[in-house]
Amino acid sequence: MAKLLFFYFLVVFPSFILLANCQQGNNTLEADQFLNETQTLVSLNKVFELGFFNLSDSNNEYLGIWYTAPKKTVVWVANGDSPIIGGNGSLHLTPEGVLSLQNGSGYVVWSTNKRSFKGPPEAALLDSGTLIVRDTMTGDVSWQSSYDLSNTLLPGMYLGYITLPNLNQKMQLTSWKNDTDPSPGSYVYMLDHSRLYELVIVYGSTVTYRTGPWTGSHWNGMPQLGEAGLVAFQLNQTDVAAYFYYNSLNPAYIFRLVMNQNGTLSFLRSNLTSDWEEFERIPPANSGQFALCGPNAISQGCVGWFGDLIDTVKLANDQGDNLYMRVAAPPPPPPPPHTPDMNVRKDELMTFEFSTLRSATNNFNPANKLGEGQFGIVYKGVLNDGEEVVVKRLARNSREGIENSKKEVTLLGKLRHPNLVKLLGYCVREEEMLLCYEYIPNRSLDQLLFGNLENQDSPLNWGMRYSILEGISAGLLYLHEDSGHAIIHREIKPSNILLDNNMVPKISDFGLSQLFDQDNLFVKLCRVASCGHMAPELQKKIISTNADVYSFGVLILEIITGQRNSSFPNGLVAHVRIILIS
Numbered sequence: 176m177a178k179l180l181f182f183y184f185l186v187v188f189p190s191f192i193l194l195a196n197c198q199q200g201n202n203t204l205e206a207d208q209f210l211n212e213t214q215t216l217v218s219l220n221k222v223f224e225l226g227f228f229n230l231s232d233s234n235n236e237y238l239g240i241w242y243t244a245p246k247k248t249v250v251w252v253a254n255g256d257s258p259i260i261g262g263n264g265s266l267h268l269t270p271e272g273v274l275s276l277q278n279g280s281g282y283v284v285w286s287t288n289k290r291s292f293k294g295p296p297e298a299a300l301l302d303s304g305t306l307i308v309r310d311t312m313t314g315d316v317s318w319q320s321s322y323d324l325s326n327t328l329l330p331g332m333y334l335g336y337i338t339l340p341n342l343n344q345k346m347q348l349t350s351w352k353n354d355t356d357p358s359p360g361s362y363v364y365m366l367d368h369s370r371l372y373e374l375v376i377v378y379g380s381t382v383t384y385r386t387g388p389w390t391g392s393h394w395n396g397m398p399q400l401g402e403a404g405l406v407a408f409q410l411n412q413t414d415v416a417a418y419f420y421y422n423s424l425n426p427a428y429i430f431r432l433v434m435n436q437n438g439t440l441s442f443l444r445s446n447l448t449s450d451w452e453e454f455e456r457i458p459p460a461n462s463g464q465f466a467l468c469g470p471n472a473i474s475q476g477c478v479g480w481f482g483d484l485i486d487t488v489k490l491a492n493d494q495g496d497n498l499y500m501r502v503a504a505p506p507p508p509p510p511p512p513h514t515p516d517m518n519v520r521k522d523e524l525m526t527f528e529f530s531t532l533r534s535a536t537n538n539f540n541p542a543n544k545l546g547e548g549q550f551g552i553v554y555k556g557v558l559n560d561g562e563e564v565v566v567k568r569l570a571r572n573s574r575e576g577i578e579n580s581k582k583e584v585t586l587l588g589k590l591r592h593p594n595l596v597k598l599l600g601y602c603v604r605e606e607e608m609l610l611c612y613e614y615i616p617n618r619s620l621d622q623l624l625f626g627n628l629e630n631q632d633s634p635l636n637w638g639m640r641y642s643i644l645e646g647i648s649a650g651l652l653y654l655h656e657d658s659g660h661a662i663i664h665r666e667i668k669p670s671n672i673l674l675d676n677n678m679v680p681k682i683s684d685f686g687l688s689q690l691f692d693q694d695n696l697f698v699k700l701c702r703v704a705s706c707g708h709m710a711p712e713l714q715k716k717i718i719s720t721n722a723d724v725y726s727f728g729v730l731i732l733e734i735i736t737g738q739r740n741s742s743f744p745n746g747l748v749a750h751v752r753i754i755l756i757s
């Protein structure tokens with residue numbers, strides 16, 4: 176009897192399941208069923224098939240999904256980096272809903288996670304080209320191949336991320352090693368949301384191509400994508416997810432978007448009878464070359480502006496792009512006739528003769544001294560043309576240091592923002608460097624907030640405080656991001672915020688830490704200077720823009736309370752309660 180029962184379960188029961196499966200069409204794998212290397216699942220519309228395959232005449236066997244027409248085209252691989260050697264692979268759906276891929280001797284080379292099920296699980300190959308595992312009772316999907324993409328994005332599949340308590344998923348395309356090796360290659364195509372949403376191709380940590388931000392209807396950097404009217408693009412964001420996808424606009428075609436092993440993306444289509452045709456290539460053939468079209472130009476087809484910009488058109492239904500223009504500041508008043516050979520343009524970084532700065536500061540007269548900062552002595556000066564300036568005579572440096580400093584200073588000289596103190600020029604003499612800044616006539620925030628205004632209240636009202644904060648945050652954002660460089664200030668504090676006659680705040684001393692970024696020197700300076708305003712992680716020398724954000728937070732508290740952080744033994748942060756009102 177026991178033998179009979181055993182026979183029943185071993186032979187009759189499984190064939191019963193197979194029969195049931197055949198009746199439903201063969202797009203599903205039931206619980207405890209196996210798929211061997213000669214069997215396949217076929218989606219209901221027969222466009223996709225799942226099964227085992229070898230690439231060219233290699234012995235490596237993979238489980239994957241392919242388009243059946245116009246020719247077998249693999250779009251997903253389960254075990255790209257763990258092939259089954261020598262064949263006889265099989266796929267098993269366990270009663271617990273785990274898909275398990277095994278080699279000829281039952282060794283598991285790939286599997287999905289275990290999830291809890293109410294009813295029996297089943298695996299199904301959908302018409303979208305996705306393999307799913309679902310609960311036949313509730314219909315809940317516990318796993319799907321489209322969350323674990325290979326090098327191909329099919330219509331309706333997401334590129335992006337989902338962050339839920341039980342699901343932390345990043346969907347991205349990874350190129351294959353080569354045509355016969357589907358293991359992960361060097362290029363990844365993904366949604367970058369560090370600032371704005373845009374799609375990027377990365378090689379290691381290097382971005383090799385970006386689409387430009389999403390405008391709501393297309394990617395700013397590649398408006399031509401989708402121009403053919405074949406596919407529609409969509410970027411959706413929710414609190415827990417952001418993803419990009421595309422859909423076919425023409426049911427006569429099938430599509431695939433492939434991350435190629437050479438770092439290009441191919442958008443391909445087929446009408447099922449004719450072979451795949453690449454209708455879009457990213458990056459376009461002529462792009463990706465630095466400065467291809469020169470200044471004031473867009474490198475897609477090279478559009479440039481010279482002279483007057485005329486005949487711009489405002490299109491109906493917001494179809495065009497916004498045009499932003501940066502215009503030069505009004506020209507400076509003509510210099511007095513006796514100005515010597517300073518034929519260098521004012522809005523570019525000047526190189527000063529040492530003698531010019533020496534005479535401007537009256538031979539570095541102690542009477543001209545404004546202060547002594549972390550990086551050297553600061554003097555007030557007057558140039559020959561009458562312009563008032565601030566001259567910073569930096570601590571001496573090594574010769575190599577000076578060469579590096581020149582590069583840094585050139586970069587700092589390019590920074591222009593209403594909330595930054597403008598660097599006018601520099602001077603290098605032997606092993607020392609001098610920086611020349613615009614002179615900000617009003618006082619520092621330090622004096623205005625806590626000032627030596629004997630018993631007088633600070634002259635700053637709430638409106639002023641608020642607009643000062645706005646200005647500082649705009650300046651910081653520019654330093655951190657908008658300038659195109661991540662410049663970390665490292666010492667955001669009231670004495671480094673200067674105010675002009677209109678009470679517009681200007682951040683001073685930015686970039687100087689980088690200039691001096693030689694570990695030992697930095698530590699030494701930190702020891703000499705007050706390290707008080709440096710964020711804790713900065714003192715440990717783990718430096719990021721977050722350090723500035725922390726200091727800015729403390730600065731906000733100082734501006735609101737009118738109290739110095741340093742007047743509290745444990746800092747101001749320990750004495751305030753922050754209530755976020757949403």
Ligand SMILES: *[C@@H]1O[C@H](CO)[C@@H](O)[C@H](O)[C@H]1NC(C)=O
Binds near residue numbers: 211212213214
């Ligand atoms: C695969 O399964 C089918 C159906 O059960 C069977 O006829 C065939 O012999 C199997 N092939 C291998 C290689 O196991």
Ligand SMILES: *[C@@H]1O[C@H](CO)[C@@H](O)[C@H](O)[C@H]1NC(C)=O
Binds near residue numbers: 213214215
């Ligand atoms: C599913 O159908 C396809 C063709 O329609 C066939 O080649 C394949 O062997 C079938 N698979 C199973 C498991 O019966």
Ligand SMILES: *[C@@H]1O[C@H](CO)[C@@H](O)[C@H](O)[C@H]1NC(C)=O
Binds near residue numbers: 212227229233262263
């Ligand atoms: C893949 O190659 C191996 C070794 O040559 C062979 O045994 C196996 O049947 C092949 N698999 C498929 C699905 O063709």
Ligand SMILES: *[C@@H]1O[C@H](CO)[C@@H](O)[C@H](O)[C@H]1NC(C)=O
Binds near residue numbers: 261
């Ligand atoms: C594959 O399975 C068949 C049947 O079980 C067996 O005869 C054959 O030797 C196996 N091949 C390999 C390469 O393991």
Ligand SMILES: *[C@@H]1O[C@H](CO)[C@@H](O)[C@H](O)[C@H]1NC(C)=O
Binds near residue numbers: 261279281
């Ligand atoms: C299956 O994989 C294991 C581990 O790599 C290996 O030891 C075994 O020989 C493989 N079996 C076959 C039939 O290739």
Ligand SMILES: *[C@@H]1O[C@H](CO)[C@@H](O)[C@H](O)[C@H]1NC(C)=O
Binds near residue numbers: 352353354355356
């Ligand atoms: C693909 O890469 C593998 C190593 O990953 C190498 O053995 C094989 O020769 C390469 N094939 C081609 C066609 O380049």
Ligand SMILES: *[C@@H]1O[C@H](CO)[C@@H](O)[C@H](O)[C@H]1NC(C)=O
Binds near residue numbers: 409411
């Ligand atoms: C994405 O957003 C659009 C517009 O709000 C909406 O129509 C569409 O259904 C959304 N797509 C998904 C997959 O939620």
Ligand SMILES: *[C@@H]1O[C@H](CO)[C@@H](O)[C@H](O)[C@H]1NC(C)=O
Binds near residue numbers: 435436437
């Ligand atoms: C990159 O790869 C694609 C797909 O294989 C190919 O069509 C294209 O010509 C290659 N481009 C370059 C620059 O090699």
Ligand SMILES: *[C@@H]1O[C@H](CO)[C@@H](O)[C@H](O)[C@H]1NC(C)=O
Binds near residue numbers: 448
């Ligand atoms: C598919 O496209 C080819 C070439 O463009 C054309 O010759 C053929 O008639 C098309 N087939 C169908 C079914 O539309």
Ligand SMILES: *[C@@H]1O[C@H](CO)[C@@H](O)[C@H](O)[C@H]1NC(C)=O
Binds near residue numbers: 616617618675677678
């Ligand atoms: C700073 O600006 C304020 C507001 O314009 C003005 O009242 C004050 O006198 C100025 N202070 C100095 C030192 O210039």
Ligand SMILES: *[C@@H]1O[C@H](CO)[C@@H](O)[C@H](O)[C@H]1NC(C)=O
Binds near residue numbers: 729747
């Ligand atoms: C604030 O003051 C405390 C105590 O002096 C100090 O530990 C902390 O680093 C200061 N924080 C900032 C950002 O200045």
